[in-house]
Amino acid sequence: MIELTSNQALSLWHGAIAESVRREGPDLSARQMAVLLTIYLGEPPHTVRGLAEALNVAKPAVTRAVDRLSELGLVRRKPDDQDRRSVLLQRTVKGSVFLTEFADIVAKYGRAA
Template identity: 45%
Template sequence: MNALIGYVRSGQPDLTNRQMALMLLVYLTPGPHTVRGLANILGVSKPVITRALNTLGSLGYLRRVRDEADRRNVFVAKTSTGQEFLDGFERNIEQDGSSRRSAKDRGFILQHS
């Protein structure tokens, strides 16, 4: 929860779960990535991926690259801006984990039933 609150407070654009899943797929799994392949993995239609790519592309987080070997194919590629975004998100998660461990050591973590 604290990691997400930190993300919201960071002023970064709010991504949908679908957009975040797309980002993580592209950045954490080996490519090349295509719209069709990403749609199959996520179990959604190609237009859904295209809409998400439009948003992520406008933010500079992902980009489309034409396949030079077959100009009909388009790959989805990483960007340095997208990597910086995910690095910041990872730092939020790590900071939350550190603060939770520290609070637990002091006996401050609430137990959920």
């Protein structure tokens, strides 16, 4: 693990966020990014209920974030074959590319910190 001072951590985050909003891609809120990262970094399956529990936020807030991420093509909803009342959230190629590019930005600013 890399040790950063508070100022280095904030500088890293600022640099990564500032560069990401200058790019052509979507400008995600902190909640949307947290939901997206939870889906991509955690083991599937993912549901709104599970994401709400993992992030300790209300299900409607997660639903709104997932709605936007779905509109952007960063995640996909799929009916659960085992439980027709439930919807699974899946990764997409577009979402994977978005996060790979974002990770590259973070790594770039991490080297500078």
